[in-house]
Amino acid sequence: MASASKRKKIRHKVVEILKDAAIPGVGSDVFPGRSISHEDKELPVINVFTRSEDVDRYMETPKTYKRNLQVEIEIQTTHDTDPQLLDEMDELSQAVEDVMERGGDLYEMMVKEENCELINDFELGSTLYDTEGAGSNPLGSARLVYNIEYYTNEERKVIPDNLKTIGNTWEANENKDGDAKDEIKFQ
16 A cells, blocks of 8 residues: 555544544534635634655565654634633644544554554644734634654565466586476466
């Protein structure tokens, strides 16, 4: 399975978990991506997207990569005043953390899938708060960055479809007497 497919599965699973949790104030307003614009009256909303992924060689044969995917969960909200906005950002961030710590279906993905765990581990890596606007109805965002570790195997076809016979000769000595010959025929 290609790594992009696993990234997609992970991202969509995080969206599904947060939608199913129906966080108060947000409900099912959880979206895969960050380019969706929202009107102030639609807030609060949650956007889930991937930003980066570190990749290291884990094993040579079969070629396996250890990947650390950063999934960002961005909460966008607005409120009448700055103090109320900050309080709401804190409450919503904590609600998201609580849902993610329970893990639910994310833990179920930590099982073998095609000889490779879909997810090996996940944890909260950082949180970033930002506000914009002054006076009434300031906007705020809280980004929770989760590090999700998983592995991928290189897919390669070892035996070509048209292979019919494999042969090998073993040289027993310099005179080539007593050589052994092996032959395997595929049907």
